[in-house]
């Protein structure tokens with residue numbers, strides 16, 4: 277089977293039941309997306325399918341019908357995504373484990389709502405857990421990212 281991942285057509289093996297998270301990490305070698313709970317309860321594994329945030333731990337590759345974007349696909353070292361710029365400026369991460377999922381959720385939020393209210397932020401981010409409690413800095417970074425021009 278092939279999926280479009282970060283703009284490239286990529287072989288992901290032949291088991292349609294395999295969770296997308298497994299394929300991304302173990303077959304494609306994209307380790308930025310994290311395994312947290314495995315039951316769609318923490319958001320650490322969040323990626324986009326056609327721009328919509330999904331839990332890759334509970335998405336079988338046989339059910340993927342659109343283009344997949346992971347944390348590796350939203351920016352580059354030369355040109356960070358504005359959410360990544362804001363994350364750095366606000367020094368959001370502590371251990372970092374949840375952060376790629378947080379960023380993917382934030383990117384999707386800002387694509388849908390360029391100027392989200394605090395309630396919008398809390399609503400969109402409520403499914404992404406952070407055991408280090410970086411929530412205030414996540415909110416600040418999303419507010420900052422909303423002021424930065426870019427995709």
Ligand code: FES
Pocket residue numbers: 310311312313314315316317318319320321322331332333334
């Ligand atoms: S690892 Fe997928 S939601 Fe927790």
Ligand code: FES
Pocket residue numbers: 369370371372373374375405406407408409410
């Ligand atoms: S930064 Fe440690 S779990 Fe979120």
